[in-house]
Amino acid sequence: MSETVVKLSDAAIRRQILADFWFYFRQNRGAVVGMWVFLGLVVLAVFAQVIAPHDPTQQYRDALLTPPFWQEGGRIEFLLGTDAVGRDMLSRLIHGAQYSLFIGVVVVSIALVGGIFVGLLAGFFGGWVDTVIMRIMDVILAFPSLLLALVLVAVLGPGLTNAMIAIAIVYQPHFARLTRAAVMGEKEREYVTAARVAGAGTMRLMFKTILPNCLAPLIVQATLSFSSAVLDSAALGFLGMGAQPPASEWGTMLAEAREFILRAWWVVTLPGLAILISVLAINLMGDGLRDALDPKLKRS
Amino acid sequence: MALLTIKNLTVRFATSTGAFTAVDGVDISVSPREVLAIVGESGSGKSVAMLAVMGLLPDTATVTADELIYDGHNLLTMSEAELRKLIGREITMIFQEPVASLNPSFTVGFQIEEVLRFNLGMNRKTAFARAVELFNAVGISEPETKLKAYPHQMSGGQCQRVMIAIAIASNPRLLIADEPTTALDVTIQRQILDLLMDLQEKHGMALILITHDMGVVAETADRVVVQYKGRKMEEADVLTLFENPQNSYTRALLSALPENATGDRLPTVADFMAAEAKP
Amino acid sequence: MIKFVFSKLMYLVPTFLGITIIAFGFVRILPGDPVLLMAGERGISPERHAELSALLGFDRPLWVQYFDFLGRLLQGDLGNSLVTNKPVMTEFLTLFPATVELGLVAILIATLIGVPVGVLAAIKRGSWFDQVSMTAALVGFSMPIFWWGLLLIIFFSGILGWTPVSGRISLMYYFPDVTGFMLIDSLLSGQKGAFASAISHLILPSVVLATIPLAVIARQTRSAMLEVLGEDYVRTARAKGMSPARVVGVHALRNAMIPVITTIGLQVGVLMAGAILTETIFSWPGIGKWMIDSISRRDYPVVQSGLLLIAGLVMVVNLLVDLTYGLINPRIRHK
Numbered sequence: 001m002s003e004t005v006v007k008l009s010d011a012a013i014r015r016q017i018l019a020d021f022w023f024y025f026r027q028n029r030g031a032v033v034g035m036w037v038f039l040g041l042v043v044l045a046v047f048a049q050v051i052a053p054h055d056p057t058q059q060y061r062d063a064l065l066t067p068p069f070w071q072e073g074g075r076i077e078f079l080l081g082t083d084a085v086g087r088d089m090l091s092r093l094i095h096g097a098q099y100s101l102f103i104g105v106v107v108v109s110i111a112l113v114g115g116i117f118v119g120l121l122a123g124f125f126g127g128w129v130d131t132v133i134m135r136i137m138d139v140i141l142a143f144p145s146l147l148l149a150l151v152l153v154a155v156l157g158p159g160l161t162n163a164m165i166a167i168a169i170v171y172q173p174h175f176a177r178l179t180r181a182a183v184m185g186e187k188e189r190e191y192v193t194a195a196r197v198a199g200a201g202t203m204r205l206m207f208k209t210i211l212p213n214c215l216a217p218l219i220v221q222a223t224l225s226f227s228s229a230v231l232d233s234a235a236l237g238f239l240g241m242g243a244q245p246p247a248s249e250w251g252t253m254l255a256e257a258r259e260f261i262l263r264a265w266w267v268v269t270l271p272g273l274a275i276l277i278s279v280l281a282i283n284l285m286g287d288g289l290r291d292a293l294d295p296k297l298k299r300s
Numbered sequence: 301m302a303l304l305t306i307k308n309l310t311v312r313f314a315t316s317t318g319a320f321t322a323v324d325g326v327d328i329s330v331s332p333r334e335v336l337a338i339v340g341e342s343g344s345g346k347s348v349a350m351l352a353v354m355g356l357l358p359d360t361a362t363v364t365a366d367e368l369i370y371d372g373h374n375l376l377t378m379s380e381a382e383l384r385k386l387i388g389r390e391i392t393m394i395f396q397e398p399v400a401s402l403n404p405s406f407t408v409g410f411q412i413e414e415v416l417r418f419n420l421g422m423n424r425k426t427a428f429a430r431a432v433e434l435f436n437a438v439g440i441s442e443p444e445t446k447l448k449a450y451p452h453q454m455s456g457g458q459c460q461r462v463m464i465a466i467a468i469a470s471n472p473r474l475l476i477a478d479e480p481t482t483a484l485d486v487t488i489q490r491q492i493l494d495l496l497m498d499l500q501e502k503h504g505m506a507l508i509l510i511t512h513d514m515g516v517v518a519e520t521a522d523r524v525v526v527q528y529k530g531r532k533m534e535e536a537d538v539l540t541l542f543e544n545p546q547n548s549y550t551r552a553l554l555s556a557l558p559e560n561a562t563g564d565r566l567p568t569v570a571d572f573m574a575a576e577a578k579p
Numbered sequence: 580m581i582k583f584v585f586s587k588l589m590y591l592v593p594t595f596l597g598i599t600i601i602a603f604g605f606v607r608i609l610p611g612d613p614v615l616l617m618a619g620e621r622g623i624s625p626e627r628h629a630e631l632s633a634l635l636g637f638d639r640p641l642w643v644q645y646f647d648f649l650g651r652l653l654q655g656d657l658g659n660s661l662v663t664n665k666p667v668m669t670e671f672l673t674l675f676p677a678t679v680e681l682g683l684v685a686i687l688i689a690t691l692i693g694v695p696v697g698v699l700a701a702i703k704r705g706s707w708f709d710q711v712s713m714t715a716a717l718v719g720f721s722m723p724i725f726w727w728g729l730l731l732i733i734f735f736s737g738i739l740g741w742t743p744v745s746g747r748i749s750l751m752y753y754f755p756d757v758t759g760f761m762l763i764d765s766l767l768s769g770q771k772g773a774f775a776s777a778i779s780h781l782i783l784p785s786v787v788l789a790t791i792p793l794a795v796i797a798r799q800t801r802s803a804m805l806e807v808l809g810e811d812y813v814r815t816a817r818a819k820g821m822s823p824a825r826v827v828g829v830h831a832l833r834n835a836m837i838p839v840i841t842t843i844g845l846q847v848g849v850l851m852a853g854a855i856l857t858e859t860i861f862s863w864p865g866i867g868k869w870m871i872d873s874i875s876r877r878d879y880p881v882v883q884s885g886l887l888l889i890a891g892l893v894m895v896v897n898l899l900v901d902l903t904y905g906l907i908n909p910r911i912r913h914k
Binding site: 354355356358359380384385386387388389392393395397400401402403404405406414415418419450452453463466 | 704809810811812814815816817818819820821822823825830833834837909910913
């Protein structure tokens with residue numbers, strides 16, 4: 001019985017890679033839990049209009065600062081209580097998921113695309129292009145990210161869009177550095193030389209040949225940046241520089257709640273808890289991703 | 301009266317894809333002053349077996365044996381503290397990658413004097429003097445200067461000499477050498493081997509030499525154990541093994557030697573096994 | 580080694596210039612007239628406008644303004660606050676020690692707890708301690724610290740009444756500012772209960788600020804230790820019959836600490852960002868709070884200079900970390 005070597009099609013190879021990846025990812029229980037929670041959040045965010053029991057901006061004048069339903073004074077129609085102007089906490093929290101996910105996706109997309117582009121240029125061309133680009137990245141990295149984002153927003157004006165742009169700019173150097181390092185590592189390898197000899201042009205070399213092999217660290221950094229973006233935008237919201245009231249962004253909710261910390265614990269605790277759970281879920285997934293994508297680290 | 305007796309040694313590793321048996325029911329014994337060569341391909345379990353004896357395997361390994369006796373001491377039932385009185389003193393080991401086997405953050409002098417001070421109770425001055433002696437004995441020139449060097453400042457051959465010096469510092473009765481020359485330059489390999497054999501004779505140590513090089517076996521060993529995929533294939537004294545190998549795997553190994561090559565294609569072990577399988 | 584130090588120092592200069600350009604550029608990239616912006620909604624008379632423009636140099640070409648700015652910067656002149664009219668440098672130096680005190684205590688807490696936890700988690704890999712501590716670290720690392728601070732205030736100040744809510748020391752104590760560090764000054768003052776008051780004010784903010792660095796350090800230490808414990812030279816140390824305590828504590832730790840010390844140093848940048856939030860919540864009179872207040876009051880000279888000083892500080896710390904790394908990594912120290 002001889003075994004013939006089966007040549008897999010490209011699609012079959014991709015499926016195999018995915019299956020391998022899933023096998024390793026699954027082994028990390030925390031990562032799987034994180035993934036389910038994250039998917040739950042996505043569902044909440046997408047179907048917020050349908051799921052939320054009330055309109056998040058609707059103020060119920062007769063139910064200011066109502067405690068959650070299990071406490072004395074709580075009402076069943078406001079499961080998690082209401083805030084200082086009578087808005088339902090649960091509905092606001094659910095809509096808050098929309099903000100957080102939106103922010104995460106936008107910030108990471110901008111930072112990723114920009115960072116990859118810049119990193120490819122620097123890594124590929126080397127020389128003075130590399131030096132100049134990396135110096136600029138280093139300068140940005142010298143500023144504590146929140147501070148820089150804060151000043152940027154102060155200059156551009158407070159608001160969600162500006163907050164997202166500011167954070168994305170601040171995260172970009174991380175992606176640029178990673179890409180550049182990966183490109184420099186891959187540039188010297190034989191398969192690149194082979195492609196070049198075969199006549200591949202610069203653009204093709206950059207995007208089709210080298211980039212796919214640098215993806216693993218970028219994906220891990222992307223999840224890290226996603227969770228950081230949620231945290232940083234909440235921080236900006238808390239400082240009054242992010243999404244403005246009456247937006248039901250979790251950080252903004254915390255800013256409004258500050259004066260009630262001793263009187264109404266739920267107005268303060270719940271939004272922060274929502275942030276914590278979301279960020280934790282993403283970080284758990286990120287850990288799992290890193291272990292599954294980096295074969296060196298975890299085996300046996 | 302054997303110095304080291306191993307009966308039915310089995311080592312299993314817990315891996316993400318299930319249990320892996322690296323050593324499968326191996327029997328080995330070594331007499332005092334004897335040179336035993338354990339030979340086999342990579343993956344035959346020869347290193348793992350010896351690491352198991354020394355207690356140097358990671359927690360993912362399960363070691364079982366019917367007997368694991370050194371000089372009357374039952375290694376299986378001894379406590380960690382008791383084992384540490386033997387390991388590093390009466391039984392020592394040197395490894396394949398000499399530079400990586402030395403701590404990059406400390407001088408080589410620190411690393412050898414550590415053994416002298418902790419295992420032999422010497423004070424600093426005595427330890428230093430003895431270290432110089434040992435360096436001389438292993439052929440390191442300018443020992444006083446070299447003692448202050450860091451491993452990355454020395455060559456592979458020099459580092460292996462340091463490892464040997466550390467290993468003989470406590471006058472061990474058994475020295476286990478795990479592929480000591482594989483990672484070295486061909487020109488240095490000869491020197492290190494000669495040094496090892498020289499020291500073995502001078503100090504009257506038993507030496508277990510793990511190698512995949514049959515040529516080395518022919519030159520140095522008294523007895524030979526052949527291992528393949530975790531199992532012992534054959535055991536014989538060196539002359540018998542070369543002249544009249546009993547096991548087909550042994551014959552395959554011997555026929556794969558470049559010296560035995562006839563024709564234009566060097567036979568591999570797989571070729572030989574396939575040929576033997578045919579009726 | 581000398582070459583190493585020299586190249587790191589050389590690297591400082593262009594980065595520092597870059598920082599000054601950004602700090603300088605912030606105010607000027609605002610759309611519209613900067614003087615009008617500073618005047619705010621009040622509006623300004625044309626004569627006053629011309630006066631201010633000339634005073635602040637806005638009527639001159641941009642590159643002249645920049646070199647002017649740079650020149651004054653090198654002499655330590657950062658301009659005056661628009662709100663208090665006092666020199667920015669003076670205000671900075673007054674508030675700086677408060678942040679340093681907070682940051683130092685935070686980093687101390689983070690290191691003294693983080694490193695041992697990381698080492699133990701690595702030694703007992705897979706045990707309940709490992710899993711619990713690393714999960715706790717992940718939670719700490721995922722926490723919005725402004726919320727964490729508020730929670731601790733609710734619990735320790737509100738419910739238990741153990742700690743105060745804000746400030747550095749109880750208002751009933753007054754003593755001269757010798758070092759600017761409340762812990763030291765309160766001891767020096769000799770007043771009864773002053774030191775205790777300083778500590779009780781310091782404890783909650785420093786724990787909050789220490790949370791993220793602690794989590795990061797614990798995780799990094801664990802992974803560095805795990806990597807080192809798998810190295811050949813650790814196996815050699817065991818083969819030499821060294822006790823487990825010595826193998827881990829001397830042979831392994833010495834090498835694992837190299838990347839860990841780098842991590843600790845880099846946390847300073849994280850601390851500065853965290854300080855902004857922590858100082859705001861606890862009304863701690865340091866630079867973080869100063870920056871926030873200045874941003875909302877549009878006190879641009881302060882914002883500009885604050886940015887510069889903080890970034891400069893982070894840069895210097897990063898340089899020190901790099902140099903320290905060169906010192907403790909024997910492969911670089913001994914060429």
